[in-house]
Amino acid sequence: MAEGRVIxxxxxxxxxxxxxxxxxxxxxxxxxxxxxxxxxQVYRGMDIGTAKPTAAERAEVVHHGLDLVxxxxxxxxxxxxxxxxxxxxxxxxxQRGVAIVVGGxxxxxxxxxxxxxxxxxxxxxxxxxxxSWDLDALRNELMRIDPVAAGxxxxxxxxxTIRAIEVQRATGTxxxxxxxxxxxxxxxxxxxxxxxxxTMGVEANNRRINARVRSMRAMGLVDEVRSLVASGxxxxxxxxxxxxxxxxxxxxxxxxxxxxxxxxxxxxRQLAKQQRTWLKRxxxxxxxxxxxxxxxxxxxxxxxxxxxxxx
Numbered sequence: 001m002a003e004g005r006v007i008x009x010x011x012x013x014x015x016x017x018x019x020x021x022x023x024x025x026x027x028x029x030x031x032x033x034x035x036x037x038x039x040x041q042v043y044r045g046m047d048i049g050t051a052k053p054t055a056a057e058r059a060e061v062v063h064h065g066l067d068l069v070x071x072x073x074x075x076x077x078x079x080x081x082x083x084x085x086x087x088x089x090x091x092x093x094x095q096r097g098v099a100i101v102v103g104g105x106x107x108x109x110x111x112x113x114x115x116x117x118x119x120x121x122x123x124x125x126x127x128x129x130x131x132s133w134d135l136d137a138l139r140n141e142l143m144r145i146d147p148v149a150a151g152x153x154x155x156x157x158x159x160x161t162i163r164a165i166e167v168q169r170a171t172g173t174x175x176x177x178x179x180x181x182x183x184x185x186x187x188x189x190x191x192x193x194x195x196x197x198x199t200m201g202v203e204a205n206n207r208r209i210n211a212r213v214r215s216m217r218a219m220g221l222v223d224e225v226r227s228l229v230a231s232g233x234x235x236x237x238x239x240x241x242x243x244x245x246x247x248x249x250x251x252x253x254x255x256x257x258x259x260x261x262x263x264x265x266x267x268x269r270q271l272a273k274q275q276r277t278w279l280k281r282x283x284x285x286x287x288x289x290x291x292x293x294x295x296x297x298x299x300x301x302x303x304x305x306x307x308x309x310x311x
Contacts, residue, residue: 006089006099006190007309008109010282011198012275013268014208016297018053020198020305021102025061027306031097035088036065037112038104040241042081043071045228048221049243051212064088071228074235075157078111085112106278110187117182119163120170130162141165146174154236187285195288196309197279204295205276209268213243217261222247242267 007024011017025032040050044067053063065084069076085101085108092099103109130138138161142150149164167175189195200208225247228234239248243264250260282288291297291305 006101006193008101008103008113008189008193008195009198010103010106010109010195010279011293012200012205012272012279013051013104014205014212014272015198015200015293016208016302017102017104017198018051020196020297020302021100022053022057022061023299023302024100024196024306024309025098027303027310028098028100031095032100033062033064033088033092033097035085035099035101036063036104037081037085037101037108038065039076039078039081039108040238041066041104042068042076043073043238043241044069045224045231046071046238046241046244048216048219048224049241049247051216070232071234071238072232074237075154076237077160078108079116081108082111082116106275106282107183110183110281113187113189113193114185117175117179119167119175119178123166123170126166126169127162130165135161138162138165146176148176149174152176184281187282189285189287193287194309195282195285196305197282197288197290198293198297199276199279199290200293202273202276204293205272206269208296209272210265213261213265213268216243216264222250222257226251242271 009017009021009024021034025034034053036053038050040046041052042065043050046052052066057063058066065081065088068080068084089099101109101112133141135156135158138158139150139155142153142161142164145168146164153160153164164175167173167178171178221243225244228244229248229251234244234248239245246255246260246263246267249255250257255263283290297305
């Protein structure tokens with residue numbers, strides 16, 4: 001078995017990618033570790049609603065990218081996750097281990113594969129000027145030149161706000177447009193990396209999503225959200241997570257519990273649709289293998305995929 005390898009596992013939510021990643025890690029043996037590329041699994045305590053690996057799974061295989069910040073923390077960025085993931089990969093490569101990156105946030109995976117959008121170099125004079133502006137003035141300027149970026153960047157994130165203004169001033173093009181061009185660019189795998197992508201039909205994916213949401217309810221997702229609210233609450237970023245957003249509204253009295261869970265199913269199906277569209281960008285990536293997961297991969301099929309992957 002080749003060590004020092006990196007395998008990326010991708011697929012829409014509820015397609016079985018986490019189970020496949022765990023099967024790959026088991027097949028690889030003790031040298032394998034998993035890296036979660038999920039923007040909501042970084043939050044401590046948000047376990048049920050993010051389908052975070054269980055304590056038993058985490059005891060069996062080392063997982064990275066989980067429980068990095070509290071839900072009340074605002075401003076966790078893709079840059080923060082990239083730094084954490086690269087540290088994990090550096091450690092694994094030093095041990096000649098096998099890294100399995102399992103992606104729920106496709107933007108994280110693309111950034112890991114290709115690096116982040118760079119943009120023009122910093123302009124010291126402009127930065128000195130913008131540093132003298134108060135935050136409201138910076139936000140107003142960003143809203144004027146790039147409302148899309150203003151909607152994405154947290155209003156208290158001074159550093160990213162200044163950078164967005166700087167990029168627009170230097171290029172004449174909003175940073176949101178340049179980032180969209182980066183996202184749409186064909187993806188390339190680094191040398192020695194491989195990608196396994198799962199595809200799943202809409203009806204099968206929706207059935208699995210509905211079943212997962214019912215399971216999350218039975219596992220106590222409402223109590224999990226209530227406990228997190230009591231122990232520090234949610235920052236604006238974590239509060240947007242599907243499942244948590246709807247139940248926070250329910251706890252405020254905006255909906256019944258039944259209606260909240262129906263809304264979670266709808267929002268998760270919409271997320272899966274967006275992910276299936278995003279994944280099309282990776283289909284023609286050299287070195288990738290795409291597998292029709294049907295109604296869900298069986299244990300036997302996952303073992304077969306793992307055997308082929310490490311042949």
